[in-house]
Amino acid sequence: MMRRLTVISLNELCQLERIESHHIIEIVENGIVKPIANANSKDWEFDTSSVHWIKKAVRLHQDLEIDWLAVALLIDLIQQRDSLQREKEFFQQQLRRFTQH
Amino acid sequence: MEFKDYYKILGVSKNADVKDIKTAYRKLARKYHPDLNPAEGVGEKFKEIAEAYEVLKDAGRRAKFDEILEYGDQSSQGFQPPPGWQQDQHAYQGDPNPDAHFSDFFNSIFSGGFDQSHFHGQAQQHHSRGQDVETELAMSLQETLHQQIKTVHFKLPVSEGGKTHQIKKQLNIKIPQGVINGERIRLKGQGKPGYGGGEPGDLYLHIRINNHPLFDVQKHDLVLTLPLTPWEAALGTKVTVPTLDGKVTLTIAANTQSGTKLRVKGKGLKRKDKLGDLFVVINVIIPPVSNDKATQLWQELAKNSAFDPRVSWGEYL
Numbered sequence: 340m341m342r343r344l345t346v347i348s349l350n351e352l353c354q355l356e357r358i359e360s361h362h363i364i365e366i367v368e369n370g371i372v373k374p375i376a377n378a379n380s381k382d383w384e385f386d387t388s389s390v391h392w393i394k395k396a397v398r399l400h401q402d403l404e405i406d407w408l409a410v411a412l413l414i415d416l417i418q419q420r421d422s423l424q425r426e427k428e429f430f431q432q433q434l435r436r437f438t439q440h
Numbered sequence: 441m442e443f444k445d446y447y448k449i450l451g452v453s454k455n456a457d458v459k460d461i462k463t464a465y466r467k468l469a470r471k472y473h474p475d476l477n478p479a480e481g482v483g484e485k486f487k488e489i490a491e492a493y494e495v496l497k498d499a500g501r502r503a504k505f506d507e508i509l510e511y512g513d514q515s516s517q518g519f520q521p522p523p524g525w526q527q528d529q530h531a532y533q534g535d536p537n538p539d540a541h542f543s544d545f546f547n548s549i550f551s552g553g554f555d556q557s558h559f560h561g562q563a564q565q566h567h568s569r570g571q572d573v574e575t576e577l578a579m580s581l582q583e584t585l586h587q588q589i590k591t592v593h594f595k596l597p598v599s600e601g602g603k604t605h606q607i608k609k610q611l612n613i614k615i616p617q618g619v620i621n622g623e624r625i626r627l628k629g630q631g632k633p634g635y636g637g638g639e640p641g642d643l644y645l646h647i648r649i650n651n652h653p654l655f656d657v658q659k660h661d662l663v664l665t666l667p668l669t670p671w672e673a674a675l676g677t678k679v680t681v682p683t684l685d686g687k688v689t690l691t692i693a694a695n696t697q698s699g700t701k702l703r704v705k706g707k708g709l710k711r712k713d714k715l716g717d718l719f720v721v722i723n724v725i726i727p728p729v730s731n732d733k734a735t736q737l738w739q740e741l742a743k744n745s746a747f748d749p750r751v752s753w754g755e756y757l
Contacts, residue, residue, distance in 0.1 A: 345626070355569060355642070387624040387644065395475050402490060403469055417476070429663075432656050433721070436665040437698075440725045 346375065347390055349383040356390075358397050366396050369411035444545045446492035446505060454506070458497060465493040491542050495550075504549060567636035573597075574644045579619070581652045581662075582684055585710055588615045592645060597632060613645065618711030621649040621657065654682065660716030661708040665723050668692065673724045683707045683718055690720060698724040 353360050364380055366372060372392050374383035385393065392414060400410050447454055450464045469490075470476065474483040495501045575594040583590075592613055595606040611630060619625075624644050631641025649657065656663040666681060676694035680687050681704075688704055700722040708716020727734070 347626070355639075356572070357569075387626045390626070391624055391644075399473070399475055402473055402486075403466065413476075429656060429658060432651070433663070433665065436656075437723050440667065440723075440728070 345386055346384045347387075349374075349380065349385075352385065352390065352393065356394060356397075358393065362397055362400070363393060365407040366393055366410075369407045371396050371411050371414050442543070442545060444488070444491070444543060445509070446495050447509075449488055449492040450496060452496070454509075456496075461493065461496045465489065465497075469493075488543075491546050494542075495546070501550060508549060567638040568634060569638045570632035570634040570641035571597075572641040572644060573631040574646055576646045576648050577613075577615075578648050578650055579615070580650050581655060581657065581709075583615075584619050584649065585617065585685055587617045589613070590615050594643070599635075611643075615647075616712075618660075618709060618714075619647045619649075620660070620709070620711075621647065623647045655684065657709065658719075660711060660714050662716065662718045664718060664720050666690075666720045667723050667725045668696070670724055670726060673697070673722065681720060684709075688718075692722070696722050696724075698722055 347355070349360060349363060352358060352363060360380075363383075367374060367380075367383070372385060372389035374380075374385055374389075376382065376384060395417075396407075396410050396414060399405065399413060400407065403409075405413070447456070450461060450468065452460055452464045456464070469486070472482045472486040472489055474486055495505050573594065573596060575592065577590060577592055579588070579590070590613055591610055593608065593610045596609050597604050597606050609630075611627070613625070613627065615625070624646055627643040627645065629640045630643035633640045654664055662684065664681060666679065668677070668679070672679070672692060673696045674694065676696070677692045678689055679692060680689045683704070684707070688707065690702060690704070692702075702720040702722070704718040704720060706715045707718035710716070730738075
């Protein structure tokens with residue numbers, strides 16, 4: 340049976356995902372993700388959902404050649420889009436349930 | 441191996457300047473970046489675009505590609521470099537591990553991949569960690585109520601002798617109580633094997649909760665649509681409704697409207713620190729078929745009721 344890991348430290352994230360620590364600091368400072376405990380940056384830990392957004396942020400920063408503020412805005416809009424998409428699907432399903440009789 | 445015309449991929453002419461190449465790349469990247477466009481297949485398309493940009497934005501690489509373009513055999517039998525043409529082993533710091541980001545065509549020209557620092561900002565190394573792998577795990581709503589042992593089947597891309605093939609793997613995994621749709625679970629070391637003694641990558645399980653025939657999910661809450669007859673809604677009643685793990689009896693007050701939401705505390709999804717609620721939404725249904733007796737009763741009701749649901753329309757009519 341596998342052990343499930345929910346938390347990754349800043350160091351682990353840099354080593355494992357080959358992300359430079361100053362990039363992660365930019366990502367946190369721009370509000371893209373929040374570390375679990377707000378201690379010194381060297382003690383930061385992230386949950387798996389944050390890791391997903393950190394990796395996405397690094398890819399967007401490098402592939403689109405945009406600065407961290409633009410990455411933060413973009414991710415904000417992606418999250419809003421995803422949330423609206425989920426909401427739309429929920430209401431469409433509710434509407435179907437209301438009108439299927 | 442398949443020949444790639446990087447100019448065609450970016451849609452630029454052979455004498456395009458760096459600025460044009462950058463503009464073309466950025467335009468295509470906005471359209472095909474897999475993080476911006478969730479459609480299937482865009483990942484491969486973007487990889488091709490990024491590879492074309494890596495070559496054409498760099499004067500050295502571009503010159504080398506131009507040489508191939510002019511003298512190489514691009515026939516349908518597959519690409520052959522020009523006779524006597526050799527890979528330049530010194531032009532770039534070659535990594536013995538051909539970069540998985542790039543095609544065989546790229547790796548063959550640019551001597552076994554190139555310094556990964558272009559992508560990851562880290563010094564080149566002769567052993568590298570395997571890539572992370574993401575896979576989806578479908579679960580039913582009921583399964584989220586308790587801890588589950590699930591068997592996950594997934595394919596792992598493995599490189600051997602410069603070629604990549606996929607092996608099938610399966611793992612038994614403990615899924616905690618209360619996982620939600622879209623949640624990611626990390627399994628250390630279950631991703632792609634490392635190269636040259638490097639550690640394997642991780643496996644990320646992406647949880648997908650299947651639609652339920654009755655219940656819809658909103659964060660930790662469940663929503664159930666409850667159909668009522670007009671007389672149940674008008675007179676009030678008691679109705680037994682299903683929950684995910686049993687049933688509850690609800691009291692419906694007299695004169696309950698369609699769309700009214702009733703909350704059943706603690707009957708939503710369960711998490712370690714939170715317990716969601718069940719919301720029951722009333723939907724009043726008119727019987728689709730009628731008989732003489734029923735019609736007569738409706739007519740009687742119509743005669744005796746002064747109710748006008750369109751009273752607020754007054755000034756528009």
